Amino acid sequence: MKIGDINIDIPIFLAPMAGVTDYPFRVLCKEQGASVVYSEFVSAHGIIRENAKTWHMIEFTDFERPIGIQIFGDSPEVMSRAARMVVDKFSPDILDINYGCPVPKVTKRGAGSAALRDLCLMDNITAAVVESVPEVPVTVKMRAGWDANSIVVPEVGPRLEKIGVKALALHPRTTKQSYAGDADWTLIKALKESTSLPIIGNGDVKSPDGVMRMMEETGCDAVMVGRSALGNPWFFRDVTALYKGETILPEPSIVDKVSYCRRHFDHMVFNGASPYRKALVSAPDREAMVAILDSIS
Ligand SMILES: Cc1cc2nc3c(=O)[nH]c(=O)nc-3n(C[C@H](O)[C@H](O)[C@H](O)COP(=O)(O)O)c2cc1C
Secondary structure, three states, rough: EEEOOEEOOEEEEEEOOOOOHHHHHHHHHOOOOOOOEEOOEEEEEHHHHHHHHHHHHOOOOOOHHEEEEEEEOOOOHHHHHHHHHHHHHOOEEEEEEOOOOOHHHHOOOHHHHHHHOOOOHHHHHHHHHHHHHHOOOEEEEEEEEOOOOOEEEEEOOHHHHHOOOOEEEEEEOOOOOOOOOOOOHHHHHHHHOOOOOOEEEOOOOOHHHHHHHHHHHHHOOEEEHEHHHHHHHHHHHHHHHHOOOOOOOOOOHHHHHHHHHHHHHHHHHOOOOHHHHHHHHHHHHHHHHHHHHHHHO
């Protein structure tokens, strides 16, 4: 599949997950075969205020490419300015817009999945972002609608295609559902049939077989994996093997897992971390170590 000019051979993506898909975790998933990875969602307001913590959330390495930086916000002006700033400073391969976050703290301000209740706002934000970063493919990740009575799929497919979005990722639950019930994969199929955009299916893939099943049942071009990768970057190794028709390797040994934990930890305290590292090594107990780690974030 292709997103803009980016060729993607193995269409298995790591889903954006706040507090999870930071640099250390993305690197581990990438090593195991995730073809496209995403940052966690980043506030457009934080970006335009040049908030240091927000900017830090966007940093990535070339190894992680192709990478999507996901932003969320409530207005075309703020979102387009933020998109431009992200592209100027970080040159991500993909700029992704979040229309899926169901958390009231976000939706109350009109951001995240609040746009599913106001498709004109969605059009305006998306058009402003697409216009502000013409050299980068803009993608959208969305839920199916605000509630069961206001499903916006497949209506939004052709609308977003016309605006110039290059791919759509769908987690087919409503905002009201949050994570209850099952993801309705028939909506991924409906979205795929409504537009010629590449469609990235997402939701409730629990095994490598599940990835193949989602592709077969919905015709989606790629599958995005979230919770099944938590603590298990090898999920991508196994899906990749299955996708290529190769034998799935046995589960990693406890030694391999511990070695990955160490590397995850090393990545977390990478550059500029030597004072913390020294303090961690001499910390008397776990509580003291946690306090040091807390002081970094
Ligand atoms: C801890 C956590 C954080 C998440 N954060 C984000 C986020 O920042 N942006 C986003 O678009 N989706 C976010 N999601 C939703 C996931 O990307 C995904 O759509 C959802 O978990 C369904 O996929 P899954 O069944 O494979 O987990 C988050 C999910 C979890 C579990």
